[in-house]
Amino acid sequence: SNPERVFNFSAGPATMPESVLREIQDEMLCYPGAGASIMEISHRDKLFVDVLHDAESTIRELLNVSDDYSVMFMQGGASLQFSAIPANLLRGSGKRAQYALTGSWGKKAIKEAKKEGDVDVLFDAAESNYDHVPSASELVCPDDAAYLYYCSNETIQGVQFPTEPNCPDSVPLVSDASSDFLCRPLPIEKYGLLYACAQKNAGPAGVSVVIMRKDLLDRADPNIPGYLHFKNHHDNDSEWNTPPTFAIYVLGKVARWLRDDMGGLEKMESINREKSQHLYSTIDSSNGFYRGHAQPNCRSLMNVTFNLPSDELTAKFIAEAAEHKLAALKGHRSVGGIRASIYNAMPREGVNTLASFMNDFASKNS
Ligand code: PLP
Numbered sequence: 001s002n003p004e005r006v007f008n009f010s011a012g013p014a015t016m017p018e019s020v021l022r023e024i025q026d027e028m029l030c031y032p033g034a035g036a037s038i039m040e041i042s043h044r045d046k047l048f049v050d051v052l053h054d055a056e057s058t059i060r061e062l063l064n065v066s067d068d069y070s071v072m073f074m075q076g077g078a079s080l081q082f083s084a085i086p087a088n089l090l091r092g093s094g095k096r097a098q099y100a101l102t103g104s105w106g107k108k109a110i111k112e113a114k115k116e117g118d119v120d121v122l123f124d125a126a127e128s129n130y131d132h133v134p135s136a137s138e139l140v141c142p143d144d145a146a147y148l149y150y151c152s153n154e155t156i157q158g159v160q161f162p163t164e165p166n167c168p169d170s171v172p173l174v175s176d177a178s179s180d181f182l183c184r185p186l187p188i189e190k191y192g193l194l195y196a197c198a199q200k201n202a203g204p205a206g207v208s209v210v211i212m213r214k215d216l217l218d219r220a221d222p223n224i225p226g227y228l229h230f231k232n233h234h235d236n237d238s239e240w241n242t243p244p245t246f247a248i249y250v251l252g253k254v255a256r257w258l259r260d261d262m263g264g265l266e267k268m269e270s271i272n273r274e275k276s277q278h279l280y281s282t283i284d285s286s287n288g289f290y291r292g293h294a295q296p297n298c299r300s301l302m303n304v305t306f307n308l309p310s311d312e313l314t315a316k317f318i319a320e321a322a323e324h325k326l327a328a329l330k331g332h333r334s335v336g337g338i339r340a341s342i343y344n345a346m347p348r349e350g351v352n353t354l355a356s357f358m359n360d361f362a363s364k365n366s
Pocket of ligand 1: 012076077078079080105151153154155156176177178179197
């Protein structure tokens with residue numbers, strides 16, 4: 001490994017599996033058979049179309065996605081989906097969309113949805129600064145809703161739904177899974193639509209994955225902007241326009257790494273539980289020196305958020321952590337403190353190094 005590489009706890013763009021970076025490096029000048037880099041050939045070239053289909057089929061295999069669902073690759077980040085979803089499923093429907101608000105990204109999604117139609121915020125955890133998810137009785141969705149939307153893992157707060165919220169059969173369940181996509185197996189059949197930008201747990205920035213039940217593709221008013229219309233992407237195999245070819249190529253490699261090297265999503269989930277538990281138990285055994293932000297029943301497997309006794313100690317923590325190659329630990333300003341993002345590609349060694357550093361730091365500074 002390159003000795004300059006740090007343990008990168010960035011929330012996104014985030015750390016990548018080193019073996020994937022090496023494969024990309026090997027193929028950078030000449031993708032096999034192309035006589036050029038993959039980023040230099042046409043998206044219509046069979047070599048690239050095969051890459052795209054391979055990325056799609058590996059994701060289908062990992063998540064066990066049936067033919068009732070379309071898997072699409074889009075640009076515009078997760079943020080474009082804040083608009084695309086209500087443009088397709090709310091605008092002109094005569095119905096109301098229902099949102100569960102558990103953190104910063106849900107708030108942004110609601111702001112965009114309101115431009116497209118009527119929105120109800122069924123649950124809002126603002127009073128506790130977004131440290132929990134709703135209980136079943138706190139989130140009751142009417143059965144004539146356009147859809148029920150939630151963010152499965154709020155990246156900034158480190159709050160994750162342990163399982164899907166209840167949703168009537170008549171209502172499509174919609175999830176922003178940007179920061180926990182591919183961290184665990186999912187019952188895809190419960191969802192109408194699930195989407196994720198790639199740059200946290202699945203690859204580089206520039207591509208988002210949208211998994212959508214096919215019967216929903218026809219709900220949109222055809223007059224919505226062409227790029228926002230999911231049916232255009234589905235009908236054209238994610239090549240309605242030039243897709244982000246390089247990002248799709250890398251996404252496919254990360255998906256193969258998950259399947260072949262990590263052994264699939266059940267194994268990945270148990271590693272993620274082990275890694276996150278190591279940090280949460282370090283927090284819980286610090287005699288109050290570290291205080292976790294999320295309530296224990298919804299602590300994220302991916303983004304571990306906690307506070308220290310003061311801003312001075314937080315700054316000192318970050319500066320001293322850097323000396324141990326522990327990088328990008330500063331929390332988002334709305335929560336403060338520390339955020340350790342430990343996506344699939346964060347090795348156990350990174351988590352172990354952070355946990356030992358936390359123990360040392362607490363004993364020296366409490
Ligand atoms: N949703 C979640 C849960 C996120 O963590 C992010 C990330 O930054 C976004 C949406 C926005 O993603 P993007 O910057 O790709 O639009």
